[in-house]
Amino acid sequence: MIEVDIPDGAQISGSLGEYPLSFFTQDGKTYQSLQGLHAKESPGLNSISMSGTLTDGTPFALTQMVEVFSGDYHYEEIIGVPQETVGIDITEDETIQLQEYTLQSTQNKFWAGEFLSPVPPAFSAAYASYYGGRRSYNGSGYYYFHSGLDYFSPMSGDIYAAAPGKVVFTGPMLLHGNTTLIDHGWGVYSLYAHQSEFLVQEEQQVSAGALIGRVGSTGRSSGPHLHWEIWVGGIQVNPLDWVDNIYP
Ligand SMILES: [Zn+2]
Structure with missing residues (x-):
């Protein structure tokens, strides 16, 4: 900042x-x-x-x-994702698709204070994978990086809005699977991937902690979990920074 x-x-x-x-x-x-x-x-x-x-x-x-400074990101090998979701070009295409939203800055700032954990308290420290790790999928080279934070969750577990905002996208994506994107203002967005069910619609205003969907394993996923992203100025950043700190 x-x-x-x-x-x-x-x-x-x-x-x-x-x-x-x-x-x-x-x-x-x-x-x-x-x-x-x-x-x-x-x-x-x-x-x-x-x-x-x-x-x-x-x-x-x-x-x-x-x-x-270097984030000293680790290396991770992920196996068992659908092969049609592995590819450098399709990964770049999906980033560009999401940047059509996340490069836009809404003048209003909807959030105040820290972001909330997007899962129930029992899972709020159950991290399955951290942001930034260099990744190999189904035996590929380590061409990819982990663009969000993964939480362990049972299938159909609750997903909550991390902060107040407006839903700007809900729909299926090749890699992120069933995805909800929320605009929090000032170029800050949160994204919830791989869902089994949507519980909000585009243009809907949501409050912090509102139930917005259910955990699934759609898209480039090898089992049920919540993949959670925070975007700032069109770039995916470490979501834990937004849970641990207050911006601004
Ligand atoms: Zn993930």
Whole structure:
């Protein structure tokens, strides 16, 4: 998260490496921008650039170097997923399909505080697989990465909205299976994959903790579990960051 104080009425824009930044404010003075960095981003130096104009037309600019650290992600071999769901091109296609939603930033911020766990308390620490791991499917090379957090759950277990927002997509996807995508505002989205049943519809507003669907094993899955993603500025980030921290 990038936070800057600028005078009333000033305009600001910026970028973090290759990613454009969107700035939002709640009080008209402090502006915040949230932007995810890809799990496969190379460690090393990256730059944040910001520029804008004051109300009298005076330009301002700032560039700051930031260091990107390795996530020390582990390697995982997954077997038993449907072979038609394994492929580099189809994985990229599905990412692009989801970016049609997740690259859009809604001006309203619907959430406050931490995100809730999307499963019942008995399973809320039952992680089956962490975000970021490099993955091989059905004996492929380690070309893939784990784009979310997996929770153990029985078939048809409850899935809850992690934060308030608006449902922007529910439907089947080749890899994510039956998927629900919720817009929380400011370019932040949560996604719930592999479901057996949808309990919400597109355009529906949901509150934090609302029952939105049931766990399944549709798509690129080898057994019932909840695969949960958080997207920030069109990039999948570590969902645990959003359970453990408050942004902003
Ligand atoms: Zn997963």
